[in-house]
Amino acid sequence: MNPADWRRLRRISQAFFLILFLGLSILTNARGQAAPGAAPFFRLDPLLGLAALLAGRTWIAPAFLFLVTIFITLLFGRSWCGWFCPLGTLLEWIAPRMTRGKSVGRLEKWRLGKHLVWMAALGGALLGSSFYTFLDPLTMLNRAVASALFPALRHAVLHSEAWLYRFPLLWDALDAAHQAVIVPLFGSTPRYFDAALPVFLLLAGVISLNWITERFWCRYLCPLGGLLGMLSKFALLRREVEPDACTACARCSRGCPTATIDPEDNFRSDPAECIVCLDCMADCPTGAVKFRWQIPGWKPATWKDYDPSRRAALGALAAAAGTAALAGIDPVRQHPSANLVRPPGASLASIESLCVRCGECVRVCPTQGLQPSLFESGWHTLFTPRLVPRMGFCSYQCNACGQVCPSGAIPPLELAVKQSTPLGLARIDSDRCLPWAYNTPCAVCEEACPLPDKAIKVEEVQAVNAQGMEVTLQRPHVVREQCIGCGVCENRCPLDGEAAVRVYSILT
Amino acid sequence: MPEWKRSVQRREFLKWCAAAGAGALLNACGQRLPETPAALPPTGQPQPPNENTQPTEIAESQAPTTAPAAGQPNLAVARGESPDAITRAAVAALGGMERFVQPGAQVVIKPNICTDYYSYEYAATTNPTVVAALVSLALAAGAKRVRVMDLPFGGSAESAYVRSGIADAVQAAGGEMALMNPNKYVQTPIPNGRDLKEWPIYNDILEADVLINVPIAKHHGNAGLTLGCKNLMGTVLNRGQFHRNLHQRIADLNSRVRPTLTVIDAVRILMNNGPTGGNLNDVQMTNTVIASPDIISADSYAATLFGRHGEDVDYIRFGAEMGLGVIDLNAIKIEEINA
Numbered sequence: 001m002n003p004a005d006w007r008r009l010r011r012i013s014q015a016f017f018l019i020l021f022l023g024l025s026i027l028t029n030a031r032g033q034a035a036p037g038a039a040p041f042f043r044l045d046p047l048l049g050l051a052a053l054l055a056g057r058t059w060i061a062p063a064f065l066f067l068v069t070i071f072i073t074l075l076f077g078r079s080w081c082g083w084f085c086p087l088g089t090l091l092e093w094i095a096p097r098m099t100r101g102k103s104v105g106r107l108e109k110w111r112l113g114k115h116l117v118w119m120a121a122l123g124g125a126l127l128g129s130s131f132y133t134f135l136d137p138l139t140m141l142n143r144a145v146a147s148a149l150f151p152a153l154r155h156a157v158l159h160s161e162a163w164l165y166r167f168p169l170l171w172d173a174l175d176a177a178h179q180a181v182i183v184p185l186f187g188s189t190p191r192y193f194d195a196a197l198p199v200f201l202l203l204a205g206v207i208s209l210n211w212i213t214e215r216f217w218c219r220y221l222c223p224l225g226g227l228l229g230m231l232s233k234f235a236l237l238r239r240e241v242e243p244d245a246c247t248a249c250a251r252c253s254r255g256c257p258t259a260t261i262d263p264e265d266n267f268r269s270d271p272a273e274c275i276v277c278l279d280c281m282a283d284c285p286t287g288a289v290k291f292r293w294q295i296p297g298w299k300p301a302t303w304k305d306y307d308p309s310r311r312a313a314l315g316a317l318a319a320a321a322g323t324a325a326l327a328g329i330d331p332v333r334q335h336p337s338a339n340l341v342r343p344p345g346a347s348l349a350s351i352e353s354l355c356v357r358c359g360e361c362v363r364v365c366p367t368q369g370l371q372p373s374l375f376e377s378g379w380h381t382l383f384t385p386r387l388v389p390r391m392g393f394c395s396y397q398c399n400a401c402g403q404v405c406p407s408g409a410i411p412p413l414e415l416a417v418k419q420s421t422p423l424g425l426a427r428i429d430s431d432r433c434l435p436w437a438y439n440t441p442c443a444v445c446e447e448a449c450p451l452p453d454k455a456i457k458v459e460e461v462q463a464v465n466a467q468g469m470e471v472t473l474q475r476p477h478v479v480r481e482q483c484i485g486c487g488v489c490e491n492r493c494p495l496d497g498e499a500a501v502r503v504y505s506i507l508t
Numbered sequence: 509m510p511e512w513k514r515s516v517q518r519r520e521f522l523k524w525c526a527a528a529g530a531g532a533l534l535n536a537c538g539q540r541l542p543e544t545p546a547a548l549p550p551t552g553q554p555q556p557p558n559e560n561t562q563p564t565e566i567a568e569s570q571a572p573t574t575a576p577a578a579g580q581p582n583l584a585v586a587r588g589e590s591p592d593a594i595t596r597a598a599v600a601a602l603g604g605m606e607r608f609v610q611p612g613a614q615v616v617i618k619p620n621i622c623t624d625y626y627s628y629e630y631a632a633t634t635n636p637t638v639v640a641a642l643v644s645l646a647l648a649a650g651a652k653r654v655r656v657m658d659l660p661f662g663g664s665a666e667s668a669y670v671r672s673g674i675a676d677a678v679q680a681a682g683g684e685m686a687l688m689n690p691n692k693y694v695q696t697p698i699p700n701g702r703d704l705k706e707w708p709i710y711n712d713i714l715e716a717d718v719l720i721n722v723p724i725a726k727h728h729g730n731a732g733l734t735l736g737c738k739n740l741m742g743t744v745l746n747r748g749q750f751h752r753n754l755h756q757r758i759a760d761l762n763s764r765v766r767p768t769l770t771v772i773d774a775v776r777i778l779m780n781n782g783p784t785g786g787n788l789n790d791v792q793m794t795n796t797v798i799a800s801p802d803i804i805s806a807d808s809y810a811a812t813l814f815g816r817h818g819e820d821v822d823y824i825r826f827g828a829e830m831g832l833g834v835i836d837l838n839a840i841k842i843e844e845i846n847a
Contacts, residue, residue, distance in 0.1 A: 162690075165691035171692070178687065179687055188687065189664055366663070367663075396625050397624060440752050442748075447728070447729060447730055447784070448784070449784065450625045450786065452781060452785070452786030458730070474730060492748065494746075494749055
């Protein structure tokens with residue numbers, strides 16, 4: 001293969017994995033069991049795998065898939081970033097032309113940043129918290145697609161459709177489109193997300209850094225890039241420049257997306273910063289740029305000024321310890337939020353340690369009741385899943401969240417087990433409930449309860465309503481021993497605003 | 509010209525517009541109530557059940573649409589092991605599907621697919637074979653198009669159609685499963701309603717040439733029993749609000765939505781923990797299908813399967829009082845068939 005073919009092959013690889021990642025995320029959104037999980041993507045990610053293993057202090061056999069990535073990195077260097085990472089590909093494609101190959105001298109020392117983040121992430125994991133995984137590139141992208149970008153696109157399409165439905169002449173055509181395209185693609189489940197804006201802004205911020213310089217995120221901030229870069233210092237395949245052939249035309253350094261080719265140093269580069277995109281090889285007019293196996297004469301790559309010093313590493317670990325200590329005094333431990341309902345089988349402990357904030361459970365939840373949390377359970381569980389029954393309930397026949405969870409933060413419960421695992425307990429608010437507070441008939445909660453023996457029972461009473469008429473009422477009661485807190489009662493309660501039956505958390 | 513004027517260019521303006529638009533989209537994703545319109549249509553005060561109300565006179569067009577020809581029964585009851593055979597036998601006893609479906613007719617079939625919780629063996633959703641038999645009969649009678657639809661309250665229509673087994677059966681029989689589109693509900697006057705004066709009702713149900721109502725007979729915590737009249741609640745929006753005066757509102761709705769034919773699936777009936785079910789001990793095999801152009805007669809007969817009478821169920825009684833059909837089983841001609 002000639003150098004230009006390599007470039008083409010790399011672009012095909014990038015496009016393939018980006019399309020696969022986004023395709024999985026979009027086409028199977030809210031499909032419950034029918035959604036193929038994207039867990040392999042997350043399990044290939046060494047940052048997430050190590051964080052979950054360290055923080056969870058458990059043996060998660062499938063998580064060891066990340067060893068494949070480590071192996072590939074030790075062979076080829078940071079090829080994950082240039083060939084595979086869907087966020088890296090997006091950043092490469094959404095780059096303004098003027099920043100291509102732009103080296104920002106005064107930022108050079110900030111290449112250290114990404115190392116600090118991964119050290120803090122793994123240090124925090126050692127101390128039991130996977131807090132920093134929300135900065136992982138895969139989780140950031142998946143979360144944004146699942147709980148901001150795709151729902152927003154869906155909203156735009158459905159509202160355009162609703163507008164067109166004002167014209168009855170179009171109805172036949174619209175019905176056909178609705179049934180054949182819109183529902184299969186977007187589903188009929190409404191999607192609303194509390195965290196949509198913060199989740200979107202995080203991704204938008206990362207992308208907009210590209211306007212400072214290309215792949216800003218990958219160069220300076222990405223913890224996964226940092227971790228893989230550190231491994232790449234030891235990689236077997238490395239870039240070399242043949243001094244005899246090099247004419248110092250500087251095409252390679254001008255085109256380098258991470259600006260690691262240094263014209264001052266004979267156009268050499270740092271394997272920790274090189275994402276093996278091979279553009280330099282393709283651009284070189286004299287064939288002076290080669291990627292060669294270092295089998296004889298292998299030694300680790302040089303330590304650079306911007307690489308972490310011992311002091312910096314200790315600083316990152318101190319930050320991790322500080323984070324863990326601050327997380328330790330979060331009041332949620334003593335006094336959990338009353339409305340915080342976790343996915344089936346998950347607990348504060350499992351969420352805090354094992355949840356890598358990838359958003360897979362949020363994505364597949366067929367009612368879209370699972371949401372990335374903000375600060376409802378303390379800042380240290382940012383973007384971990386919680387069930388908001390008013391948005392969507394835990395579907396009785398679904399256990400998809402536990403099946404797609406890559407780290408076991410939500411245990412993979414058998415359906416029958418899930419159906420008897422309480423998430424919370426419903427409580428009737430008799431000051432708002434129609435038959436209780438206003439002597440007005442209603443029993444929608446009882447009707448919707450999916451339990452075979454009904455966890456909401458009604459008691460029939462005669463009462464006089466506000467108009468002075470005798471009415472027969474059915475007043476709902478929750479059967480504590482039966483209720484699994486799925487939240488369908490809260491979801492269906494016909495009151496405007498807050499429901500008169502609400503699921504409250506139970507202490508686990 | 510001031511400096512700033514030259515600096516705002518079209519490209520930049522468009523960028524800002526795009527950014528503002530994206531912001532508006534995101535804004536729409538923020539927390540909101542579920543997608544049900546919050547505003548209640550004006551309905552007047554809920555009325556309590558009133559036994560002394562005189563039957564309301566109803567317009568000719570709203571009376572049962574297909575009067576029985578001389579000698580034909582008003583109601584057919586078929587019993588037997590095969591849900592397909594008894595469905596066909598019951599319709600045949602009424603004079604065949606040709607009596608109800610003219611060639612070229614647009615037919616809508618409304619089964620009960622209330623949730624995606626359980627498959628049909630749990631008797632919470634209509635038997636798929638019964639629905640499929642009606643699809644084939646309607647197509648054989650020359651129907652141009654047969655659509656099957658319901659709006660579940662637990663789970664999405666897509667998943668409930670599949671879980672109930674109805675999607676497979678209907679497609680195999682040549683019918684279409686149609687998703688009920690939130691944009692096609694029409695605020696519809698209910699001139700003879702005692703409580704409801706207007707309500708959003710599904711356009712395709714109102715416009716269909718033939719509406720075949722195929723409920724399953726089952727227990728219902730709130731309404732007592734759910735049968736033909738109650739099944740039509742699947743044709744409206746804002747059902748939660750119905751419960752404030754459930755029985756009268758069901759009867760009112762029935763004064764506006766008038767099925768051509770009601771076929772009650774009583775192959776299995778749910779005796780307790782309805783309408784959602786989930787316990788096979790609550791399911792009883794009754795191997796029966798009841799068919800009638802008169803929804804009140806059909807419901808009145810089906811109530812007897814639960815040891816009750818039509819008069820015991822308020823919505824059936826109110827419907828009879830409003831002149832929507834005949835509740836007295838002794839006053840109609842019933843044909844019973846063993847198939």
